[in-house]
Amino acid sequence: MELENKRESKVISKNIDVFYGDKQALFGIDLEIYKNEVTALIGPSGCGKSTFLRCINRMNDVIDICKITGEIEIDNFNIYKPDVDVVRLREKVGMVFQKPNPFPKSIYDNIAYGPSIHGIAKDKNEMDHIVETSLQKAALWNEVKDRLHEPGTGLSGGQQQRLCIARAISINPEIILMDEPCSALDPIATAKIEELIDSLKRSFTIVIVTHSMSQAARVSQRTGFFHLGKLIEMGETEKIFKNPNNTMTQDYITGRFG
Amino acid sequence: MSDEHIVKSYDEELQHLNDSLVQMGSLTEKLLYDSMNAITTVDKDAVSKIVESDAKINKFRSSIDQHIMTILVKRSPVAIDLRYAISTLKISQDLERIGDLAKGNAKKILPLPDDLPPEMLKRIESLGEMVQKQLKSTLDCFIEKSVQKSLDTIKSDEQVNDLATASIKEVLEFLSKDKKNLDFATNLLFVCKNLERAGDHLSRICQNVHYLIEGDYPQK
């Protein structure tokens, strides 16, 4: 592709192994994620794609029995160095989950939480500004501007998910991880999120795990196929969906095994 | 198709598509044979039968179109399945065109002039046979999904072209000798040209088979 030489690496995974207790969940994952692109990770359930996603912001640290070896470099800096501050890392790498999980607080407070714990806003005015721009970037502002102080849990599923995206971008991260963000949404809400992802990639690097292959084909520039904890194939999304190199990839995306 | 789909009816739909195309192919084969036969034996009665089977081929094509649309809507095929749907769509188009060309040839039947050099007719007959052979191997390479065969078939299209050029030259010579054969010779020219074009359609089919299997067209 003609873009090829303009591409800049954002995340590089080097030989990542993940163990849950005795069970190995990921086997030597090597991959590269480019800046300001959407990278989709697909694969059957339990293939390790979500596990890998959670390695990028070290959410797996929460699980006691989870052990990770290898390196993940973000901007050439290994985030698995022993002295890395996880809080700083997660400020840089935001995450949106499968089920919309707004805090049971007002819409405003949902957005304001991140900036307030990281001390990003100096005063109330600045906070108002952050809340507004975050909601605008998440294409939610027009729908909620008149009810910022109503509970975020009162929104519809799709709006809740966009609220979660607005929350994630409120602290201005560089990377946004999305773990099946549309699996609980109807097609219209899904379309809105996909449109949003498309516009967000100008400012952020996005990694999305999805079960919907058509979604991966629609939103991503590059796609990685995981199977049984291994990265089977990683490449341009168009190539993967038109003519993948690996038969296993082809069998999976054409619905021949699952 | 290497493995079966999880959804059996998807497999059945693709199989049905495959079967339709093969049937359409064998109909075209028959049509081409009949039309060549009718020309060389000046069998005017065969024309109505030929027109009928061409209509049948056209019907096949539109039903294949519909079928592919259904698959696109229902299955959103990707990768090999997507290429399969797209290629069959194109292949059915080319087959239909071949049918039209063969029908056009058959419609041009005129009694053979007395001074017709027998080797000229022989040559045109063999041109027709060559195109029929090409059609057969094209259908084989679709059925077998064979890259090598499709490449071979594309290559042997050159021979069709050469033979067609030679035939046309011969017909023109025949025409220049005696102007009273103008009608017959012109028709014969069309027959040669149509056979050559049928050969071109066949090599396009082979290219599509190549695309279906490999994901790209053969290098020129």
Place this chain on the structure above:
Amino acid sequence: MNKELRRKKRYQAEKRFQLYGIIAISLALFFVGLLVFKVFSDGTSAFSRTMIKLDVTFDANKLGITNVNDKDEVDNADYYTLIYEEFIKSYPFSNREEEKQIIKLLSPDYEFEAKNYFLKNKDQLNKTVTLLLTASDDFDQLHKGNFPRDIPEDRRRLSNYQLKIYDQFLKDGKVEKIFNNYLFSKGDSRDPELAGFGGAILGSLFTILICLLISFPIALAAAVYLEEFAPKNKLTDLIEININNLAAVPSIVFGLLGLGILLNVFELPRSTPLVGGIALSLMTLPRIIIPARASLKAVPPSIREGALAMGASKVQTVFHHVVPLAMPGTLSGTIIGLAQALGETAPLLLIGMVAFVVELPGSPMDPSASLPVQVYLWSESAERGFVEKTSATIMMLLGFLIVMNSLAVYARQKFEKKWN
């Protein structure tokens, strides 16, 4: 046909099961109803007090008051003689014995009742007013119809002579029932008509307050640590088992602990809500920790993940999101634990909160009774007046429990945040 039969049987089994359920509930309701009926039928009369009207002239000479504004003089005036002399006049008597019987119809507190009235109405000096004086327990019970009159005189608490006086008073319209404010404002007394559970209520409130202040923060901290921070290993398993065991330890054991350690080792004051509250908080701790942990566990992990992914630290995640969400459940658990503590008697008996206390406690450091202990104390007394007071105290205790349990339900419903 077989199928038809089986279906019929199935429906019958369903109906039968429902019937069992209805029977069980009716039985339970019947027993509760019986208890409530018994308590109410015994206890409602305790909320009224029989008074006897007496016309009294606050004669300055008799009282020995020269200057109404002299506080000392008014305080030390002889109200006793004034009322005594006035009251025995209200029925003719022929000997000393009869005179005694007359005055015994009044509660011994008449002196103070007259004094209190006069202190509030000093302008009534030398004027005649109608005072309402508390009747004695026997008179009170007779008026409330709790004493039968048709049994032999020697088995009655009131003599024939006294009955005659009662009838005369009734005829003259001198007997009146008023709302028994003493019940709420007074502490214990040997005389049932003067006894109240005011002291017991205050003692219970102090005890519960101490119990809340000690057990809630400790239990919350323990629950949060165990649920959110503690590593899962053998030690924490052991602690968990022991907490559950602690909840099952008989309360009297905590009383012994209070006696042995708080009173004997730390020498805290006996019979006080402070010690009672501490002993009860030991009992309440596991009863708060368990529901608190359950409500922490019920907070969906997605909320924790959401906060962590925003870059919140573990402590921020727990205190900004998890604990507030677990609060309704924790609070209702706390209130129910406190309600149990409120009804607890055994530990209080052991640390000496069973004393006879007339004074109302002013602070948790003062000796005091508590509601359940008051029930225990009065139920041992022979006087008919204490029987109705026992039931009244039970009603009070039940009232408190109902209020607290409703509060628990309210807390759960009002503050519970829907996360989906």
